[in-house]
Each structure stands twice: as structure tokens, then as C-alpha cells.
Amino acid sequence: MSEQDREAASVGRASRRYADQALSQHRAASVGENGGDNGNEQPGSAAGGGRHHSSDAQEFRIDLERIRFSSYFARLSDVTQVIPRSGVGPVMHNRLTHSLKVSAVARVIASNLAELEARHRAFVKGERTEDDAAGATIARLGGCDTIVVQAAGHAHDLGHPPFGHLGERVLDQVARGRLGLPEGFEGNAQSFRILTQLDTLGRDFPGLNLTAAVRAATLKYPWTRTEWIGISLSDLPVAERPRGVGYDVAGGAEKFSAYALDVAEMEQARSAYPNIGRGEQTLECAVMDLADDIAYAVHDLDDFTRAGVLQQAAVAGELRAWLAATDEMEAANLSELGTRWRAPGHSLEALWRRLLLKDDWIADRDAFSAAVERVNRDLAESLLAAPYDGGIESERAVSGFTRKWIEHLRTAIVVEDQPHVRSGHVRLNQQAWHEVKVLKFVHTHFVLDRPELGQDQRGRARIVEGLTLGFEDWLSDPVDAARAPRRLVEWVDEATEAGFELRRSRPELLSGDTSDAGLVRQGRARAILDYVSSFSDQQAVATYRALSGGISDD
Numbered sequence: 017m018s019e020q021d022r023e024a025a026s027v028g029r030a031s032r033r034y035a036d037q038a039l040s041q042h043r044a045a046s047v048g049e050n051g052g053d054n055g056n057e058q059p060g061s062a063a064g065g066g067r068h069h070s071s072d073a074q075e076f077r078i079d080l081e082r083i084r085f086s087s088y089f090a091r092l093s094d095v096t097q098v099i100p101r102s103g104v105g106p107v108m109h110n111r112l113t114h115s116l117k118v119s120a121v122a123r124v125i126a127s128n129l130a131e132l133e134a135r136h137r138a139f140v141k142g143e144r145t146e147d148d149a150a151g152a153t154i155a156r157l158g159g160c161d162t163i164v165v166q167a168a169g170h171a172h173d174l175g176h177p178p179f180g181h182l183g184e185r186v187l188d189q190v191a192r193g194r195l196g197l198p199e200g201f202e203g204n205a206q207s208f209r210i211l212t213q214l215d216t217l218g219r220d221f222p223g224l225n226l227t228a229a230v231r232a233a234t235l236k237y238p239w240t241r242t243e244w245i246g247i248s249l250s251d252l253p254v255a256e257r258p259r260g261v262g263y264d265v266a267g268g269a270e271k272f273s274a275y276a277l278d279v280a281e282m283e284q285a286r287s288a289y290p291n292i293g294r295g296e297q298t299l300e301c302a303v304m305d306l307a308d309d310i311a312y313a314v315h316d317l318d319d320f321t322r323a324g325v326l327q328q329a330a331v332a333g334e335l336r337a338w339l340a341a342t343d344e345m346e347a348a349n350l351s352e353l354g355t356r357w358r359a360p361g362h363s364l365e366a367l368w369r370r371l372l373l374k375d376d377w378i379a380d381r382d383a384f385s386a387a388v389e390r391v392n393r394d395l396a397e398s399l400l401a402a403p404y405d406g407g408i409e410s411e412r413a414v415s416g417f418t419r420k421w422i423e424h425l426r427t428a429i430v431v432e433d434q435p436h437v438r439s440g441h442v443r444l445n446q447q448a449w450h451e452v453k454v455l456k457f458v459h460t461h462f463v464l465d466r467p468e469l470g471q472d473q474r475g476r477a478r479i480v481e482g483l484t485l486g487f488e489d490w491l492s493d494p495v496d497a498a499r500a501p502r503r504l505v506e507w508v509d510e511a512t513e514a515g516f517e518l519r520r521s522r523p524e525l526l527s528g529d530t531s532d533a534g535l536v537r538q539g540r541a542r543a544i545l546d547y548v549s550s551f552s553d554q555q556a557v558a559t560y561r562a563l564s565g566g567i568s569d570d
Contacts, residue, residue: 028288029158029229030075033212033281034221072229076163079230082217083170086224088210089115092173094552096180109319111173111180117315119169122307125426126165126300129154129442132431150431157433157441158289160299161229168233168304175206177549178556179476186480187545192267195488195541198528199241204273206549208234212281214507214546223281231285233300236260238286240276241268242527254374258295259438276525277514277542295437302440306429309444313455314421317395321404321414325463328403332396334461335388337361342385364388367457371450377436378446387450394420395458425452479560480548486563487544504547511546512539 083089092112129150136151138144154160177183187201211231212223219225237260244261245268254263262270274282289298297305320326337360338345345365353366371379399417404410428448435441444452463469490500491508498505515535518525528534551559 030072030227031288032075032225032227033223033284034219034225036219036225072161073163075227076161076167076229079224079226080163080167080170082224082226083167083174083211086174086210086215088174088215088550089170091550091552091555092176094554095173095176095178096182096553109316111176114311114315115170115173117311118172118304118307119166121310121422121426122165122169122304123162125303125307125429125442126160126162128427128429129160129299129303129431130162133159153431153433153441154299157291157299160303160442164227164229164233164300165303165307167226167230168300169307171207171211171230171234172236172304172308173203173207174210175203175208175549177201177203177206178480178551178553182473182476183480183549183556186477187484187549190481190484191541191545194485195544196528196534196537197541197545198267199275200267201545201549202241202272204234204236204271205241205275205278206545208274208282209278209546212278214550228285228288229298229300231281232289232298233304235273235282235286235301236297236305237269237271237273238282238297239269239272239295240274240279240525241272242276242525243272244269245527255376256437275542276518276527277511279522279525296435297440299441302442305440306442306444307426309452309456310422310425313452313459314418314425316459317399317455318414318418320459320463321399322406324404325466326395326400326458327462328396328400331400331458331462332392333360334364335392335396338364339385339388339392346381363461364454364457367453371453375438377438378449380446380450383447383450384454386447387454390451391454391458395455421455424448479556482564483548483551483556483560484544486560487547488540490563491540491544501547504543507543507546508540511542512536515539515542 089112092115093110095111132148132151133154134151135144135148136155139147139151177187181203184201184203189200191197192200208231210223211226211234214222215224216222217224237258239258239261244264246265248265249263257263260269260271264270286292286298292298317326341361345361348362348365350369353362353369356362368379368381368384371384394417399413402410402413404414425444425448428445430443430445432439432441432443435443443449487500487504491497491504512535515526515538519530519535523530526535528538548556
């Protein structure tokens with residue numbers, strides 16, 4: 017990239033969707049003043065380097081503060097992370113604490129990458145005798161700013177509805193099955209919609225008016241759901257599809273980062289990155305995504321250990337059984353693994369088969385075995401060897417485990433100029449990649465799949481479904497619709513108008529019934545999803561109680 021192109025890319029990264037000159041608590045009187053997180057930027061961290069660095073850093077700090085001041089960010093303190101709070105016992109992670117930890121891990125990774133870019137820029141200027149290949153890649157792809165990745169870490173879970181992933185699945189099912197909205201609901205797309213449309217600065221434009229860099233850094237899955245409708249596995253096998261797309265030919269992508277109504281925003285943000293390929297994450301997005309994986313894989317084990325959810329005998333039994341009979345497990349057929357999944361070691365072998373099917377570009381049996389050994393040693397035989405009792409030694413054991421693993425994973429980073437389609441420009445090395453997969457397996461197998469959670473989860477699913485259908489019924493009532501919550505009514509009007517505008521300007525983006533009546537129904541459905549997903553867990557419970565005729569606690 018020429019110097020002129022780098023300058024243009026830098027301006028594009030720091031650009032906002034709308035003119036934003038008014039002073040506020042987020043903007044210093046002078047662009048040259050420092051504010052926000054002083055000292056977070058690193059040499060060479062701005063995309064274009066040179067004269068734009070100071071102003072870029074200021075603009076990115078403004079974005080970070082805007083997200084922190086958002087009511088959507090505050091509500092994450094009462095949104096379930098993995099397992100809900102019981103009201104007694106140890107404090108559990110919620111979406112807010114998780115987001116803060118993702119932001120912290122992402123900042124450290126980005127700082128290391130920014131240093132590599134600085135080495136490359138020093139070589140270009142003749143200040144170093146050796147170039148840094150990774151730094152050159154980082155510079156070519158648009159840079160990696162520490163403040164941008166912090167902002168993305170803060171923002172990445174804004175779209176999670178009440179009760180976390182459970183609520184996300186229910187909203188998607190109800191939207192597609194009952195409300196006539198083929199795009200359904202997806203937490204990542206909802207986060208982007210909040211940043212660009214739903215949240216407000218009290219100005220005459222929608223959204224938080226963030227820079228292109230921060231908006232692009234939240235696009236973990238930079239496509240729409242409908243882009244993948246009709247693409248069969250025979251056309252494109254699982255191993256050749258981007259991570260998150262899935263293989264639902266009729267329904268489209270499983271994960272996606274923008275609804276059709278918000279495609280223009282996604283395209284505008286990504287236009288600041290001419291060297292990032294179609295379907296690829298920006299470097300800063302890849303760092304945020306990686307930090308999210310690390311925080312989920314490691315930090316949430318704090319909760320499970322303190323809550324007594326993870327039992328040493330069960331975890332060790334599964335890991336040791338697989339290690340002791342790895343050759344026998346490898347010879348087992350898939351049907352045997354399916355029918356004997358409760359037998360120790362068999363579920364872990366099933367995980368290995370799925371990894372090999374989807375990610376044969378990196379999956380390696382020896383690396384997987386080494387990962388199982390390490391997790392068994394550090395988790396099953398060390399952290400879980402003594403029951404957590406709330407004492408100082410127990411706390412030291414949990415904190416020590418977390419610190420050790422975070423340090424290990426955040427330094428196991430690879431930068432790639434031409435990544436595999438299921439990977440990104442920034443990823444974990446082969447061994448660490450397998451270790452995170454095994455840690456996530458512990459989450460799923462010993463926590464999320466526990467039968468005793470089923471009753472509570474069904475109850476929470478009923479709340480989310482009841483809220484969604486309850487508001488649909490209210491808005492469909494010709495007598496009482498006008499008394500629905502004002503924000504919901506206004507969002508219905510805005511979403512419906514946006515749908516008609518999209519039919520006029522880019523009809524190819526629409527799906528489902530695009531008649532006048534169909535677009536009215538879709539606009540109402542989208543607004544209901546926007547409204548219900550904006551509740552915290554407790555707001556959802558209280559609103560459902562009121563909407564279904566219950567008596568409040570007040």
C-alpha cells in the first residue's frame with residue numbers, strides 16, 4: 017500500500033457516519049487533548065501512522081466512552097453469561113464482567129501486535145535493519161489499535177437478550193416460526209444494530225455514530241443470514257465454509273453480523289479496509305473474537321469452580337478415560353460414540369471427530385492429545401483436586417489457574433497474511449487452538465448439558481417466548497395497540513419505513529413476504545425483537561409477570 021493509500025485508509029478508519037462536531041462529555045475541547053484511557057495507544061497503532069495517529073486515537077477514545085455510557089452496556093450487568101445467578105453463594109460472571117474481561121485480554125494482544133507493526137514502520141523509515149513480517153502484514157491490513165479492540169470488546173455482547181444464548185435461540189425460533197421474519201434474531205447482528213441504529217446520543221441521527229474502525233471491529237461474521245440460503249454442502253463442504261455459517265441450506269447462515277436493514281452500515285464500515293477480503297474480519301475484530309474465546313474458555317471456569325458445578329471425579333474420569341484408551345477410541349465408529357456418549361471418554365472422542373471434520377486444516381491428533389493432557393493436569397488433577405471452600409487457598413488456586421492460562425493463551429498468537437477460510441488474520445497457534453477446544457468442551461459437557469439445568473431453562477424460555485408473542489398480540493389489537501410502550505410503537509414505525517425503503521433501493525436484500533402487508537408484519541416483528549432483547553433478566557421476568565396478568569412484587 018502506498019503512503020497516499022495508507023493516509024486515505026487512516027482517514028476512513030476514523031470517519032463517522034454522520035457529522036459529529038458538537039462538544040460533549042466524550043470530546044475534549046481540542047482534538048489534540050488526551051482523554052479517556054491515557055497511555056493505551058502503542059507506537060504505530062493507528063492504521064495509517066504518521067500525522068493521523070493523534071487524532072485517530074482521540075476519536076477511538078470517544079467511541080470507547082460512548083459505549084461505556086450506553087444504557088445497553090449497563091444492562092449487561094443483569095444478563096446471564098453462562099449459568100444464572102441464584103441470589104446466594106458466589107458471585108457469577110454476567111455479560112458485563114465478561115465484556116470487560118474480553119476488552120482487557122484484547123487490549124494486551126493488540127498492544128503486542130501494535131509493537132510488531134511499529135518495528136515494521138521503523139524498518140521502512142530506515143531505523144531498523146530487519147523488517148518484521150507480521151508487522152508488515154498488520155500494516156497492510158489496516159493496523160491494530162488497542163483502543164479500537166477495547167471498544168469492540170465492550171460492544172460485542174450488547175445484543176444479547178435476557179438469559180443469554182438461551183434467550184437468543186428462543187427469539188430466533190419465535191421470529192422465524194411465528195412472526196414471519198425469515199432473518200430471525202442473532203445476537204451479533206443485534207449488537208451491530210444497537211450501535212448503528214437503536215442506541216442514541218440524543219442527536220438527530222440514529223446509533224452512537226462510531227468510527228468505521230470500531231464498527232468494523234464488531235463484525236465477527238461479516239455477512240447476512242440470507243447470503244447463505246441455497247448454498248448446499250455439495251456446493252461448499254463444511255470445511256470450506258467460514259466459521260459460524262453452519263449448513264442450513266433453507267434458512268441461511270447460523271451466525272451473522274447484520275440484518276438486511278443494516279447492510280448499508282456494514283458495507284460503509286468495511287469500505288475503510290480495502291485489503292480485507294470479503295467475509296474476512298478486520299485485524300481488530302479478529303483480536304476481539306480471539307479474546308472472547310479466551311475469556312469464555314478460561315474466565316468462566318472461575319464461576320463453575322466456585323459454584324461447585326465442576327466435579328473433579330466426573331471431569332477427570334472423562335479426560336483420563338480418553339487418554340488411557342485413545343487408540344481404542346480412534347477405532348470406534350460414529351454410531352458407537354453416539355449411543356455410548358455417557359461412557360467416559362466417548363464424548364471427548366466425538367469432539368475430536370467434529371474438529372477433524374470441520375477444521376482439518378489445523379486439527380491434529382497428537383496436538384489434541386497433548387491438549388487433553390494439559391487440561392487434565394491443570395484442571396482435573398490440580399484446580400479441582402480439592403473442593404472449593406471459599407477460603408484463601410481456594411481463591412489462590414482459582415486465581416492462579418486463570419492467570420496462568422490467560423498468560424499462556426494471549427502469547428500463543430499467530431498473524432497470517434492469507435488465513436484459512438475458517439480462521440482469521442489473527443489466531444491461536446495449533447497447540448493453543450486445541451487447548452481452547454478442550455476447555456470449551458468442559459463447559460459444554462459438564463455445565464451446559466447438565467439435566468438439572470433443564471427445568472430452569474425451560475422456564476426462562478417460556479418467559480422470552482411469552483414476551484415476544486404477548487407484544488405481537490398487543491400490537492395486533494386494533495383497539496389497544498396505541499397504548500403499547502411508546503418506544504416499541506416508534507420502533508415499529510421506523511423498522512417498517514426502513515423495510516419499504518429497502519424494497520425501493522435494494523430489493524435483493526429482502527426475504528420472505530415482501531408485499532406491503534408482509535413488510536408491515538416484518539417491521540413489527542423486528543421492532544418487537546429489538547424491544548424484548550433490550551430487557552435485562554429481571555426486567556424480562558417483571559414485564560412477563562405484568563403482561564401475563566401476574567401481580568408484581570411492589
